[in-house]
Amino acid sequence: MKLYEFQGKALFREAGIPVPKGAVVTASDREGLFAPSAVKAQVLSGGRGKAGGVVLADTPDDAAKAADAILSMELKGEQVKALLVEEKANIVAEYYLAVTFDGESRTPLFMASASGGMDIESVAEHSPEKILKLPVDPLWGLTDYKIRAMADFLGYEDRKEFDGFVRKVWKLFREKDAVLVEINPLVVTDKGLLALDAKVEIDDDARPRRKQLFEAMLSEQRSLAGAEAEADHGTITYVPLEGDIGLISDGAGTGMLTLDLIRDMGGEAADFCEMGGLTSPEVMYDAMKEVFSGKPGIKSLLVVLIGGFNRMDEMAEGIVRYLREHPVSIPLVVRLCGTMEEEGKTIMKEAGLPVYDDLRTAVADAVRFAAGGE
Amino acid sequence: MAVLVDGSTRVIVQGITGKSGILQTKSLLDYGTSVVAGVTPGKGGAVVEGVPVFDSVLDAMKSVSPNAAISFVPPMFAKDAAIEAMEVGIKLLVLTMEGIPKHDVLDILSYAQGRGVRVLGPGTAGVISPGKCKLGAHPARMFMEGKVGVVSKSGALSYEVGKTLTDAGIGQSTVVALGGGPIWGTNQREVVELFNADPETEIIVLLGEIGGGTEIAAAEYIAEYVRKPVVSLIVGRAAPEGKSLGHAGAIIRGNKGTAASKMEALEKAGAHLATSPAQVVEIIRKLG
Numbered sequence: 144m145k146l147y148e149f150q151g152k153a154l155f156r157e158a159g160i161p162v163p164k165g166a167v168v169t170a171s172d173r174e175g176l177f178a179p180s181a182v183k184a185q186v187l188s189g190g191r192g193k194a195g196g197v198v199l200a201d202t203p204d205d206a207a208k209a210a211d212a213i214l215s216m217e218l219k220g221e222q223v224k225a226l227l228v229e230e231k232a233n234i235v236a237e238y239y240l241a242v243t244f245d246g247e248s249r250t251p252l253f254m255a256s257a258s259g260g261m262d263i264e265s266v267a268e269h270s271p272e273k274i275l276k277l278p279v280d281p282l283w284g285l286t287d288y289k290i291r292a293m294a295d296f297l298g299y300e301d302r303k304e305f306d307g308f309v310r311k312v313w314k315l316f317r318e319k320d321a322v323l324v325e326i327n328p329l330v331v332t333d334k335g336l337l338a339l340d341a342k343v344e345i346d347d348d349a350r351p352r353r354k355q356l357f358e359a360m361l362s363e364q365r366s367l368a369g370a371e372a373e374a375d376h377g378t379i380t381y382v383p384l385e386g387d388i389g390l391i392s393d394g395a396g397t398g399m400l401t402l403d404l405i406r407d408m409g410g411e412a413a414d415f416c417e418m419g420g421l422t423s424p425e426v427m428y429d430a431m432k433e434v435f436s437g438k439p440g441i442k443s444l445l446v447v448l449i450g451g452f453n454r455m456d457e458m459a460e461g462i463v464r465y466l467r468e469h470p471v472s473i474p475l476v477v478r479l480c481g482t483m484e485e486e487g488k489t490i491m492k493e494a495g496l497p498v499y500d501d502l503r504t505a506v507a508d509a510v511r512f513a514a515g516g517e
Numbered sequence: 518m519a520v521l522v523d524g525s526t527r528v529i530v531q532g533i534t535g536k537s538g539i540l541q542t543k544s545l546l547d548y549g550t551s552v553v554a555g556v557t558p559g560k561g562g563a564v565v566e567g568v569p570v571f572d573s574v575l576d577a578m579k580s581v582s583p584n585a586a587i588s589f590v591p592p593m594f595a596k597d598a599a600i601e602a603m604e605v606g607i608k609l610l611v612l613t614m615e616g617i618p619k620h621d622v623l624d625i626l627s628y629a630q631g632r633g634v635r636v637l638g639p640g641t642a643g644v645i646s647p648g649k650c651k652l653g654a655h656p657a658r659m660f661m662e663g664k665v666g667v668v669s670k671s672g673a674l675s676y677e678v679g680k681t682l683t684d685a686g687i688g689q690s691t692v693v694a695l696g697g698g699p700i701w702g703t704n705q706r707e708v709v710e711l712f713n714a715d716p717e718t719e720i721i722v723l724l725g726e727i728g729g730g731t732e733i734a735a736a737e738y739i740a741e742y743v744r745k746p747v748v749s750l751i752v753g754r755a756a757p758e759g760k761s762l763g764h765a766g767a768i769i770r771g772n773k774g775t776a777a778s779k780m781e782a783l784e785k786a787g788a789h790l791a792t793s794p795a796q797v798v799e800i801i802r803k804l805g
Contacts, residue, residue: 282627320620405755
């Protein structure tokens with residue numbers, strides 16, 4: 144779950160990471176507005192600075208105007224519903240500091256740069272040597288020599304302060320089950336280090352053991368963004384596409400393969416809907432519902448199942464139950480094989496539904512049916 | 518020979534008394550895998566499908582000396598079970614569960630590296646060396662013994678290609694699924710390395726997908742070290758850019774990790790490119 148800046152900063156404050164004084168302002172509650180200040184749009188996407196979502200205000204009048212302007216903005220499709228209004232900082236230097244993980248090297252990773260600010264992406268692309276990447280062994284934790292290496296790289300003099308700062312960031316990363324803690328910019332002021340921004344993302348998989356944290360953050364997000372904040376589809380991944388062939392698969396790999404084969408055979412998929420490799424009749428049922436309600440005008444439905452952990456009897460049960468409750472008039476192509484396939488095929492046969500074994504034949508038929516063929 | 522698992526693999530099933538644990542234990546036994554014990558804390562003394570259940574991996578180790586573990590332990594408890602297995606001396610660990618907290622996965626993999634333990638997953642369908650040992654969810658009838666080594670991130674895609682090869686009469690030495698990510702205990706390059714050193718693997722099939730850079734790393738290794746023929750199928754050519762299609766690895770950022778960039782790298786490395794499982798068969802037939 145991605146957090147708003149003000150939520151990330153609340154976690155920072157709790158962890159002892161210095162942040163500017165500030166207040167959250169919404170259209171209905173402008174009490175906290177003050178000046179001089181930085182008025183900042185609260186959105187979950189990045190790049191708000193370049194899009195005009197941050198305005199420095201010198202007078203209360205400026206602050207009010209900035210608030211009006213930003214609260215009417217839409218940034219990357221996200222309506223701005225809240226502002227964070229903060230004291231301006233006396234900036235001496237802007238650093239970039241982040242900790243995340245690199246799945247390919249299987250390790251947490253600190254990234255630090257003395258070229259912080261809005262253009263860190265272009266620094267990463269054009270001058271990667273300006274970003275220090277330091278893997279951290281999670282079981283050993285952050286070692287002194289790595290913190291020294293970061294301070295050296297940034298050229299920050301006060302070692303003791305830097306050490307304390309970075310350790311707090313690491314502790315937050317570990318103890319809140321964060322997958323990203325990014326501070327850009329981390330500014331050097333006349334009074335020391337200050338986290339001017341906070342981008343924090345919490346691992347959804349850790350939700351069962353971080354119930355309080357998730358509930359607190361979600362209820363704040365809900366009160367701002369309404370139902371949009373709750374986009375939990377369980378294990379189903381649903382992505383609407385441009386075509387007219389509905390697609391459901393029980394694996395991302397075979398789903399993508401089928402997408403390719405559909406196009407190779409002259410069709411276009413209406414969606415990509417993948418259920419994960421360990422699923423249930425309920426999820427199969429929900430996937431059918433998702434595909435039919437997600438996009439109108441589907442001309443054929445292709446269900447591609449190849450069961451390892453998934454049981455084909457359970458998948459067939461989900462399909463048959465959905466169709467019993469919601470009869471459909473379009474042709475249905477179900478490829479079903481793998482674990483418990485005989486039982487699955489029997490259930491389908493008893494419901495009068497054809498079953499395919501070969502993927503190419505199934506795709507070819509789904510494409511032909513969608514084009515109006517028999 | 519084969520890689521990772523063979524006739525000498527002695528398996529414990531962690532979380533054997535759960536729904537998946539019971540069903541999969543039966544399927545492993547049906548295949549002929551030597552499942553020597555199950556472990557579920559508090560259920561010691563029970564028997565599942567004829568397999569004795571122990572309270573701890575240590576107890577199992579003392580009486581039946583396993584060397585590999587497959588885990589069906591629920592995500593929140595998976596880390597503890599994994600560390601337990603590795604500490605006691607298990608050298609191959611298959612983590613089937615999805616949804617293990619990322620920090621737990623990082624801890625498991627750091628510990629594994631220190632102990633020289635091979636981890637497959639998390640979120641993996643596991644591995645099968647047809648005719649010898651199955652340590653995962655691979656449906657038995659889709660695989661047969663032979664000389665083609667297959668490595669895939671996606672479990673389902675490895676079944677699909679296994680099935681197509683088997684239907685065409687082409688057998689496999691070992692078929693390995695790595696898991697959906699975003700963190701992998703074992704990657705394509707490492708499995709290609711194993712296949713390259715395995716005298717019974719004559720052809721390597723590398724199945725990849727859009728997103729991330731692990732196929733590129735495998736391509737670099739192939740270019741430098743592999744003289745066996747490599748056939749590669751990268752899926753997701755028709756995927757829309759910038760959208761995540763399930764596997765967290767399958768996200769395109771800029772043009773990094775596109776199907777085209779991976780196919781180009783693999784072709785440069787000398788791999789034969791296929792665009793469908795049927796074409797993988799055609800290419801292998803041509804290779805003789």
